[in-house]
Amino acid sequence: MSENTHPDRLDMASTDLVQHNIEALAVLFPNCVTETADGKAVDFDLLKQELNHQIIEGNKERYRLEWPGKREAIVTANLPTTKTLRPVREDSVDFDNTENLYIEGDNLEVLKLLQESYFGKIKLIYIDPPYNTGKDFVYKDNFAQDINEFKIDTGLLDAQNQRLVANPETSGRYHSDWLSMIYPRLKLSRNLLTDDGLIFISIDDNEVHNLRKICDEIFGPDNFVGIVTVIVKPEGRRYGHIAKTHEYILVIAKDSNECVLNEITVLGSDYQFYDQQGGFNVKGLRNRNVQAFNSLNRPNLRYPFYIDVANPDENGMFPVSTIEREGFIKVYPSEVNGLKSVWRWGHEKAELEKSKLAAYYGNDGEIRIFQKERKLTQMAKSVWNDKEIISNKGTAELQNLLGKGVFDFPKPINLLRKIIEIAASEDSIILDFFSGAGSTAHAAMQLNSEDGGTRKFIMVQLPEIINKESEAFKAGYRNICEIGKERIRRVGERIKGDLILKKASELDFNHERLANLDTGFRVYRLDESNMQDIYYRPQDYNQEQLEIFADNIKPDRTSDDLLAQVMIDWGLPLSYKIDQLSVSGKQVFQVAQNSLMACFDNTIDEMFAKEVAVYKPMRIVFRDKGFKNDTAKENVRQLLKQLSPETEMRVI
Structure with missing residues (x-):
């Protein structure tokens, strides 16, 4: 029958006989029905082989995972982006001092932006991507389309330009779309891992087989560490002919010869x-x-x-x-x-x-x-069966913080704690680019409060719009990012409050632990570049049009916006401490002491150059239109060479 995306609506069309025949063949020869760009199709070479006792010469055999759209997925991973991350101070906590990040936006674009600043610096990546159950969504990455065309084609007309589309089981590209979504993200994430880094990926039966093959291709089969079976519903749930009680976590190393997995503390080991x-x-x-x-x-x-x-x-x-x-x-x-x-x-x-x-x-x-x-510790096992990591536990934990029905089935804190204990050290950077309700950030902060660690987190989440009929919407949340940020705020306040109470009641309290505890986070939001289009495509404009752009920076962008893009372009971690100084009456950003100084004010002159040179920054950046005049620009450059010869000066 022809595909009907609305089961309660008549097709008003005749039977698709070709599709009917393909489905009949799939019953007898399921391996001969494959996916193409146009939907399900028959692999006639394989069908010939099934109907013949002799070897049929067809395409050259090779051991690999193929799907329609794979080459496009590889190209997508390699395409550069001109987007940027804009700081959102009003949503942040302790913006200038915290080393934790919360980034709103399409994680594929964000991963591209993090390539320079975090290349080889992430010790642990944990992700809980869409499982492709037929009822969830996958990301549609079609960057060739104009944005308005994309919105019309997908029906996504929200301000965040979400790249989410439904992927029902009836889709002819059911597996292919999911594979095309996950492939470039995993490819980019590998670059961010340290040599001894690990990635943990939650998944269920729908795609675990394909995910294993993709990871073998991207990371290499020798870097497969194992598959953990996690009991998430001890009572089980109807799943075909079997009551489903489990999910999986794939564990992959950047380099299995370098990685070391820690033993974990046995739960219930309170001291007597x-x-x-x-x-x-x-x-x-x-x-x-x-x-x-x-x-x-x-x-x-x-x-x-x-x-x-x-x-x-x-x-x-x-x-x-x-x-x-x-x-x-x-x-x-x-x-x-x-x-x-x-x-x-x-x-x-x-x-x-x-x-x-x-x-x-x-x-x-x-x-x-x-x-x-x-201390009771043991090597991590391949089956995790603990009442503290079942799905209902995660729901109860979030309900305790934000109220009932705000988010469906967030991962339990003790599951994430266990992963962090196994794969990270006390000063590691932890990345989660499908962060959902923020369980990974919660677990990292909780562990830091208990053992004095300085783990840092980077959470990335698309601002998916919340259904107007949901409890979350009624509670005032408009997208998933608002839920994640509020959870981290409340967790941070609770953890710090608990430590302060402990300080008041215990004479042997570790004051350094409280002083080092970082419960803040900087919020960044993915957006179009701060630069005018002419900055990237000057060949598209004639001389008369160029006069329109007196400044190559968009008029609605702030100094905070410009600093973030400079840090990304220069490959500096967005978690670096930022101080603000006044030099010669102008606002100056000082990043990680002398790693970078930036001033985006106007009328920069020789006097300013002499005063800022005292700090001897490694790098300094100005707006191209920020100098008093062209002569001042050249004089500033020469003065910096003379007074601070190690300083690299750039303009935007």
Whole structure:
């Protein structure tokens, strides 16, 4: 039958017999039906092979993933962009000092803009892209179209120029469109990873097979680390003939020879006791499996410890020695059911790690020997089944912050914490370019507050318009970015407030941890370039038209806008600290001390050059029209060469 995108509406057209025949063939030979630019089609070479006992010569075979639009996807990744990021101070928190970023806009364009500033600097990338379930959306990346044509063709008429289109299962390019969307984004993200960096990608059954092949192609099959199965709905959900309870996370390394995955802390390891070295839990040293490891089978594990019962510590526990000493009590592992039991450690290990041992009197009056466990860690496993990382947990966490029904199924904080613990160090930069409700930022800030880390985050999210009938819209949110930003604001306030309360109640509070905690974030918004079109295409204008543009910068752009574009063009991280100075009565931006200075005021002259040269900046930039006159421009250049020879001067 012909495709009907509205099931309750008549097609008012006759049956598409070709499509009917293709669907009939797909039942018998599913491998012979493929996707083309025009929809489903039959691979006649494969069909001939299925109907013949001899090898049929067709296209040259090769092992690779192909789809209609792949070459265009590769070109799309390589196309340069003239767009820029404009700071939004009013939406930011502690803009001038924070090192965290929240970027609103199409993540493909944003990834291109980050190539210079963050090339090889991101330790961990986590993304939760559209799963291509047939009910969600994919990004349509057609940059050849005029913007108005794009809006008409897609039906997206909002001010944000969203690049989202529905991708129903009935689409002839169902998989191809998704592949064309994800391919250039992964290709660009690889450049941003450090040599030991990792990318974690959440996905489900619909595209996990294709995603694995794409990652093999972009990152290389040797850099595949593993697939984690995450139990997200223990009770299951109807999924064909099987109750679906899981999703996947693909783990890919930039270079598997360089990356090291950290062991993770076992949940529920709150400390029972404390001493001068910190908190610890206790684990009995006697082997509980007496039947398998009694003294007859492992005589080397049965030996005495010597306990100093005259000198208990602050917990009422006694020091343990492996060497006999006067006044110390000799203790063997106790007998169980008439069998002489054994220790879990051999004598040699006990001697090497005796500082981890202690003893105390049990309820039966017998002395117990135990091991002090400072931190419970283990290697990450391929199946994650924990009630703290199920989907409903993430929903409840966000509801606690923003109210009910604001966002569907955000990722749980403990899932992201686990990923960050495994893949990042305490000072890493973490990128999420499908950031949704901001769970990754939440997890990074929470971890920093607990262990004193200085992890930085970069969140990227398209400002998808919120349905007017939704609870989020009723609560005042107009796009997903507003939800993400508000969540991070509230989380930051809560975390900082909790630390301040802890400071007031604990004498041994770590004041440096509070001082270093960064709960702010700079908001940037993707927009067209700050420069007039003539800046990029002067050949399209004649001399009379050129006179219209007295300035090559658009009139609605601020100094903050210009600084952001200069930082991007010069490859400086957008997280660098920004100070504002007054030099010779003019506003000057100082980025990362002397890394960059910028002044976009007018009437720049020789006096200004002499004063700013004292700072000896590595780079300095002005507006081309900002000088007092052409003579002043050249004099400023020469003065800087003379007074600060290491300074590189540029104009925009």
